[in-house]
Amino acid sequence: MPPKPAFRRVLLKASGEALMGEQGFGIDVSVVDRIAADIKQARDMGVEVGVVIGGGNIFRGVAVASKGGDRVTGDHMGMLATVINSLALRTSLVKIGVEAVVLSAIAMPELCESFSQRQATAYMNQGKVVIFAGGTGNPFFTTDSAAALRAAEIGADALFKGTQVDGVYTADPKKDPAAKRYDRITHQEVLRNGLSIMDTAAIALARENNIPIIVYSIHEEGGFGAILRGEGRCTVVSEA
Ligand SMILES: Nc1ncnc2c1ncn2[C@@H]1O[C@H](COP(=O)(O)OP(=O)(O)OP(=O)(O)O)[C@@H](O)[C@H]1O
Ligand SMILES: O=c1ccn([C@@H]2O[C@H](COP(=O)(O)O)[C@@H](O)[C@H]2O)c(=O)[nH]1
Numbered sequence: 031m032p033p034k035p036a037f038r039r040v041l042l043k044a045s046g047e048a049l050m051g052e053q054g055f056g057i058d059v060s061v062v063d064r065i066a067a068d069i070k071q072a073r074d075m076g077v078e079v080g081v082v083i084g085g086g087n088i089f090r091g092v093a094v095a096s097k098g099g100d101r102v103t104g105d106h107m108g109m110l111a112t113v114i115n116s117l118a119l120r121t122s123l124v125k126i127g128v129e130a131v132v133l134s135a136i137a138m139p140e141l142c143e144s145f146s147q148r149q150a151t152a153y154m155n156q157g158k159v160v161i162f163a164g165g166t167g168n169p170f171f172t173t174d175s176a177a178a179l180r181a182a183e184i185g186a187d188a189l190f191k192g193t194q195v196d197g198v199y200t201a202d203p204k205k206d207p208a209a210k211r212y213d214r215i216t217h218q219e220v221l222r223n224g225l226s227i228m229d230t231a232a233i234a235l236a237r238e239n240n241i242p243i244i245v246y247s248i249h250e251e252g253g254f255g256a257i258l259r260g261e262g263r264c265t266v267v268s269e270a
Contacts, residue, residue, distance in 0.1 A: 035076065035259065039184065040077060040186050040190055040258075043192065044248060045192060045194060045248050046115055049115055049118070050087035056088065057115065067251075070123070070128050072254055075259075077258055080181070082112075082161075082173050082177040083112055083161070084173040089110075089111040090104075091105035091169065105170065109165045113132075113138065113163040117132060117163075132163050134163040135167030174191070178239075181241050191245045195245075196247040198211070198227045198245050202226065215266075217243070227245055228243070240269065244257060245264055
């Protein structure tokens with residue numbers, strides 16, 4: 031018998047930037063297909079999965095603001111980018127036989143259903159992968175905050191941050207080659223030391239709701255499943 035996964039229900043925050051692969055912009059379908067396969071592996075283990083995808087492969091609001099444009103409009107554009115990515119992931123999941131729905135924080139009924147906590151929970155109880163699109167639906171937030179929020183709303187046992195690096199380091203490992211990776215760290219230490227692996231609102235919300243955050247590399251094929259089996263390389267952010 032394979033080992034029982036440590037989690038019953040998780041929220042995966044998938045990097046938007048990762049979706050562009052080597053292209054430099056947009057969506058590389060082969061990357062989305064691979065992430066979908068990793069999610070299928072988790073579902074096959076019996077783990078219920080909710081997903082929030084970033085939009086960094088397409089648009090971030092700060093890009094507009096930094097050039098003197100309107101931040102709120104920029105953030106609306108960023109949230110739309112997450113809807114595009116969410117639709118791509120749903121397509122890849124359905125293609126491999128995984129039942130998946132997109133629930134958007136911004137109503138766009140022709141494209142997908144609108145988010146409600148009740149409907150999200152009902153779909154998850156049915157074993158469907160629920161993809162939460164449109165971030166929080168509000169400007170001045172990020173999809174990290176949306177992920178922490180949705181994780182709390184669906185009662186997730188853990189928030190997985192699948193990102194460009196394989197854990198939380200003493201400094202940004204892309205800028206400081208001498209940075210050291212933590213195996214474990216508390217939410218409080220991440221906040222106190224200003225470790226910007228996620229925005230502070232997301233870390234604080236996870237901490238208040240006692241949700242551990244597991245940071246791992248989304249580029250590692252099968253990495254999600256490996257961590258669920260207690261094997262993969264990652265940093266666990268938790269108070270215990
Ligand atoms: N202390 C740290 N430890 C690890 N990574 C850090 C740290 N400080 C900064 N980073 C950087 O944070 C990045 C993750 O940030 P971010 O959430 O913006 O990326 P992402 O997961 O690709 O998200 P998006 O979905 O917005 O594209 C890592 O790629 C890393 O370079
Ligand atoms: O709740 C939210 C979530 C996101 N945004 C905007 O979307 C982009 C893309 O999200 P990332 O987390 O950066 O991948 C973000 O930069 C914001 O502009 C938002 O406004 N509200």
